Amino acid sequence: xxxxxxxARDIANLLHPYTDARAHxxxxxxxxxxxxxxxxxxxxxxSYIETVAGLWCASLGFDNARLVEAxxxxxxxxxxxxxxxxxxxxxxxxxxEMLIERAPVPMSKVFFCNSxxxxxxxxxxxxxxxxNAIGRPEKKKIIGRLKGYHGITIAAGSVTGLPVNHxxxxxxxxxxxxxxxxxxxxxxxxxxxxxxxxxxxxxxLDELIIAEGPETVAAFFAEPVMGAGGVLVPPATYYEKIQxxxxxxxxxxxxxxxxxxxxxxxxxxxxxxxxxxxxxxxCAKALSASFLPxxxxxxNDRIFQGLADGSASIGSFGHGFTYSGHPVPAAVAVETxxxxxxxxxxxxxxKVAPVLQDGLxxxxxxxxxxxxxxxxxxxxxxxxxxxxxxxxxxxxxxxxGPRLTKIxxxxxxxxxxxxxxxxxxSPPLIITAEEIVDMLDRFSKSLDELAVQLRR
Ligand code: PLP
Numbered sequence: 114x115x116x117x118x119x120x121a122r123d124i125a126n127l128l129h130p131y132t133d134a135r136a137h138x139x140x141x142x143x144x145x146x147x148x149x150x151x152x153x154x155x156x157x158x159x160s161y162i163e164t165v166a167g168l169w170c171a172s173l174g175f176d177n178a179r180l181v182e183a184x185x186x187x188x189x190x191x192x193x194x195x196x197x198x199x200x201x202x203x204x205x206x207x208x209x210e211m212l213i214e215r216a217p218v219p220m221s222k223v224f225f226c227n228s229x230x231x232x233x234x235x236x237x238x239x240x241x242x243x244x245n246a247i248g249r250p251e252k253k254k255i256i257g258r259l260k261g262y263h264g265i266t267i268a269a270g271s272v273t274g275l276p277v278n279h280x281x282x283x284x285x286x287x288x289x290x291x292x293x294x295x296x297x298x299x300x301x302x303x304x305x306x307x308x309x310x311x312x313x314x315x316x317x318l319d320e321l322i323i324a325e326g327p328e329t330v331a332a333f334f335a336e337p338v339m340g341a342g343g344v345l346v347p348p349a350t351y352y353e354k355i356q357x358x359x360x361x362x363x364x365x366x367x368x369x370x371x372x373x374x375x376x377x378x379x380x381x382x383x384x385x386x387x388x389x390x391x392x393x394x395x396c397a398k399a400l401s402a403s404f405l406p407x408x409x410x411x412x413n414d415r416i417f418q419g420l421a422d423g424s425a426s427i428g429s430f431g432h433g434f435t436y437s438g439h440p441v442p443a444a445v446a447v448e449t450x451x452x453x454x455x456x457x458x459x460x461x462x463x464k465v466a467p468v469l470q471d472g473l474x475x476x477x478x479x480x481x482x483x484x485x486x487x488x489x490x491x492x493x494x495x496x497x498x499x500x501x502x503x504x505x506x507x508x509x510x511x512x513x514g515p516r517l518t519k520i521x522x523x524x525x526x527x528x529x530x531x532x533x534x535x536x537x538x539s540p541p542l543i544i545t546a547e548e549i550v551d552m553l554d555r556f557s558k559s560l561d562e563l564a565v566q567l568r569r
Contacts, residue, residue, distance in 0.1 A: 119144040119156050143522070148175020151541045151548055153527065161522070162552050165529045166541045169340055169372045169492075170398035172449075172458075174541040179452060180404045180445050187444035196225070196438045204443035211450050212409055217382040218390050221414040225407065225438035229371035230264025232395035232408035233334070236367050237268040238432050239393070240332045243416050246423025253288055254330045256321065256364070260294040260342030260532075263334055263369050272334045275342060275532065290325065292318045294339070295347035298485045298496070298504070299533075307348040314347075315354035319361075327362035332393075337383025340372040343535040344494035346487050352387050365392040365416075371408070372492070375399035375450075376458040376542050379466050379490030386489060392416060399542070402449045405442035462542055466490045468549045469538060476557055482564055491542055494535040495556075507534055516566070521559040526552065 120141040129137060144156040151174050152160050166172060173180070187204060194202045209223040224239075226232045237255060244252045257263065257272035264270060270278050271285035274294070279285060293314045294300055301310045322330045333355070339345040359366055368391035373383025377399065380386045384394070393416060397408030412420075420430055436442075466489075473493050478486045484498030497514065499507045507513040514530025521528045529537045540552065 170403035172399035173402040183448035205438035217384040221417040229397040233269035243419040262341035311348040311351040332365040401446040407442035497534040
């Protein structure tokens with residue numbers, strides 16, 4: 114690229130998250146300069162449908178005058194204040210109240226952070242503190258699931274169950290364990306029904322807790338529908354069985370709603386789609402439509418009472434961020450939740466979701482390169498396989514997912530390939546039926562072009 118182009122300056126100066134630096138220096142970035150609805154535009158003027166809403170997050174798309182106005186108004190009035198001991202401000206108060214009103218189960222209090230990782234780290238610390246406060250400090254182990262994604266900070270990154278986030282970082286830390294991924298297509302055994310598979314997942318969790326000692330196991334973390342691990346929707350009875358095991362051993366359920374929250378799965382919360390009654394809920398991303406960073410941890414009254422008692426008996430909960438509940442993102446989040454109410458986000462997702470889900474299945478399930486189509490609401494994935502009959506995956510060296518996303522880019526789509534060659538769909542929630550059809554048409558063309566390339 115020309116020396117002073119965006120691409121050249123990027124390569125010269127910017128270290129990107131999750132990026133092979135040498136490959137990046139060769140290929141350069143796609144530089145996005147503006148957005149409009151479900152589309153973004155690059156610095157060459159090309160337009161793309163954002164099929165994953167950025168990072169599963171830009172729920173209201175890439176322009177919204179009301180959110181800009183909410184941020185500007187708050188910046189003019191009070192650009193910063195904190196909420197440490199004895200201090201507060203209206204945006205944090207309003208947002209906490211709105212989240213409590215909208216929670217999927219009765220919740221007591223909200224704690225604000227800036228990212229999904231911070232929210233999950235905070236949940237881990239709250240759980241440790243809670244069990245200390247109620248006199249059982251040894252009950253501190255955390256169980257996540259293989260392929261689960263909860264972020265990358267030391268605790269959240271430990272609960273995450275993806276090798277790339279553990280390898281070379283000495284993660285997971287001691288006391289964080291992982292149980293079976295509830296993905297029937299890949300993990301189900303020959304002859305095992307989905308129901309039997311769900312039972313086995315719960316039995317394996319039970320056995321893990323018993324082997325570790327239930328008095329040492331504090332909490333289980335789960336995304337209602339796993340996102341980054343492949344868009345994995347568990348079998349129907351999975352959570353019912355898992356929750357029975359957790360209840361038996363008094364292990365807390367932390368629902369990570371960072372992707373699923375605010376309509377993605379066709380209900381306001383993934384917990385409602387999946388029948389989960391969490392003790393703690395973390396959310397981020399669509400909380401502010403991702404116009405500004407903010408995340409939240411919702412806790413039920415049992416946890417809150419433990420924390421409150423603990424302040425008196427063991428000292429206050431020594432945890433919080435400079436920007437916990439920063440007024441500007443909080444004001445944007447308040448406006449975001451109002452917009453969701455006014456546009457009836459859940460009704461909208463329920464209306465257009467069949468266009469995505471039926472479209473994915475009817476158009477791609479029989480495609481020779483597709484092993485499985487899965488999803489719910491406005492989240493889905495198509496898993497590419499080398500051999501449909503045997504489910505044989507492509508050799509990772511072939512980088513088949515990235516190859517497809519490159520072809521899709523030329524066809525006006527920004528897509529995301531997940532580990533295991535799942536191609537994700539998680540568009541802005543404002544997407545219309547017509548835009549979904551356009552997206553699937555472009556994907557279909559891309560997939561056929563990949564098939565032609567592979568035949569050569
Ligand atoms: N939890 C889930 C389910 C996520 O998908 C993500 C990010 O994609 C996170 C947590 C981490 O959030 P962040 O990247 O804001 O730290």
